[in-house]
Amino acid sequence: MSHKIAILGASGYTGAELVRLIATHPDLQIAALSADRKAGEEMASVFPHLRHLDLPRLVTIDEIDFSGIDLVFCALPHATSQAVIATLPRTVKIVDLSADFRLRDPEAYKKWYGKAHEQPELQAEAVYGLTEFYRGEIRKARLVAGTGCNAATGQFALRPLIAAGVIDLDEIVIDLKAGVSGAGRSLKENLLHAELAEGWHAYAAGSTHRHLGEFDQEFSALAGRPVEVQFTPHLLPANRGILATVYVHGEPEEIDATLRKAYENEPFCVVLPMGDLPSTRHVRGSNFVHLSVVPDRRAGRCTVFAALDNLTKGSSGQALQNANLMLGLDETMGLMAAPLFP
Template structure:
């Protein structure tokens, strides 16, 4: 059995990790940390988890204790914390999957500029594998440290990858229009996510290239295209708990039919168990992936403007965070990629 620790077990991402890993047949959760609830049982904070998972005692964050007890540690911590915790874990031979942003950006100065924290140690930053399995599977397998992608960047990269790799679209003028549920803001209290602020409301935020996921999106797309890419990324907050819907806009280099573009997507994601390319004329909705590790993708071609429109949906807490982290863990330990993640979406 793989001995698992979860640092930050009482955030939304942390408790989602507990939910998924509790039914993973090759895992035993042996440690969980929480600054706010240390000394309590996890079930006292989240009674829905049941007796076994709920009995987990919440401990203070101590890298040495986690290293002694665990084979892999998930870091579901605020940005800027993982960079100081991961080195001690990796040095003891523990696999680390960071669900924050500390190891996502390869350029340490870009991280400093966008996140206003000191970057992680350069040697670990250089070796961290970017944990988007559909694009970087072979780099993830031998890694000691995995940087789990952000939720928005996952939807944007999966929407863009087949088109950029096939060279069908221009690399300028790419637009991502993304909508997310409120859980993407985390479990902390802030005015912007109070019920009275969110209910019956719909807003754009961090517009005009100011959202911190922008450089992460551009880094991945630049890898795919083999050249530096700049995008327009506009996130929106919608009054729902879970889910992301991204509509991506690309300019075709020459006229291509919808069926031809769909075939490019089908070929690209053949063998990707969690990406479903929807049939022609069938665009996905967030409820159709709720609670699952799936990303569903629909494609349309606007012949009048010469654009491809791609709609990608995922659950921001699963494929956008905890589920993808477990997918990465499976790769690290040579397990079937889908193990523990086969649950169908919950509907309605």
């Protein structure tokens, strides 16, 4: 049985990535694609790499008939997403790729996003979309909130360790490097080639990055007490990829064994041999996460690495993984393609 889906915000990077992945999915049919400024255009003109596909023309959201749609991927900007989702029929399942429903506490949302949430009932209904840790809830959900790509990377490295109590919860440092596509497709002066190329820089340092809200929420819930990590993201002159270098206090062998046990049956999580180093180039364009543990020269300390593609496992691939569960399909459908290399 083919399920009809719509992608709202299909003219952005995550929307295009969803189209690329769904194009080879045997049980999903793209019935509608929406855009704002690009409405009326063909996807082939907006994204020439998709010109071989027979896709619907981009239209405004108001032009879509949702009566025959089974699931909607909402790849809209923050704040816009919650307003649109509130108007969708209750019969439609939704995977939201924005930040609008990631935080459960309305006060936390207001703190990190600077204004009150306009749809608190939907916020309370949403299930956090980190698939490997919320499968049961996602299968039964109508609305799933995709995680932040940086937040997902840090959590893959740390969630099993926090849950098992094998690291010092007060000594966690996440040093993260991310490709520029994570900033979206909108024109920004600091993302021009001449401004970004041939260098990299930290941003949102200290306590200002919004993904800290997700770390606080998820890690504190796991530990049963407040956990606040030290987190610094860096912007790399690369299109795709995230590499998290996480410094922790704990025994390397125990940490390695904990990660292996946690991910031994996970189709997309690969724990490398201890001491091996993951690279964003080895997960590019795929839904895989590569993790590894490297002992420090000082006893009782080590570094945990996690690498993933921010547009795939960090966003659109994760969204499709969740949609598969919500529609009762095999979780891996459309997602087992090998990474692109070189």
